[in-house]
Amino acid sequence: MHLNPKIGPDRTLPGQRREVVTPGNNPKRFVAGALDARTARVTWVQGEKKGRALFMDLLRAVDAAYPSATRLPPTPARRR
Template structure:
C-alpha cells in the first residue's frame, strides 16, 4: 500500500539556520489538502488507488472495495498496513465482514 498526503500550502517545519536566527517564509491563502491511498497488485502490476479530502474509514473502505472488485479471481488479498486507526475501526471491520474472507486478517501466520 502507498499513502500520499498533498498539501498545496504546507506548514513549514524545521530547517537549518544560524543560531538565534529564524527563517521568515510568507505563505498566502489557506492550505488545501488532498489524499491518495493505493495498492500495487502483484498479479497485474497496475496500481489501484482512491483519492479524497480526508483520511477517514470511508476513504480506506473505498480502497478495499476497489481492490476486491478489481481482481475478482483472487481468493486472498494481502495488505501490508501500518497501525493507523482507520485500518482497524468498527466501520472497517464491518466492511471486511461484507467482503467475506478475501482479506487476510492482521497477524496471520
C-alpha cells in the first residue's frame, strides 16, 4: 500500500516551492506464506528483509504447524 502522494505537474510562482506533506519514514515489512490446499489453512511469517532468512522462518513455521507430517519422497527428474 502506497502512503506517499503521487506528485504531478503543479504551477507555482517562479522561485517558490509547494509543500507536500508525507507520512514520514516508511518501514517495510515482507510476508511469506504457505497455503494448505486441503484445509485452506494459511501459515505465514513476516520479516524486515526478503531473502533466505524469511524463507527459512516460513519453513520452520510450516514444520511447527504440521508436526506429524512426513517428508515427501524426491521426485524423479523430468525429461526435456
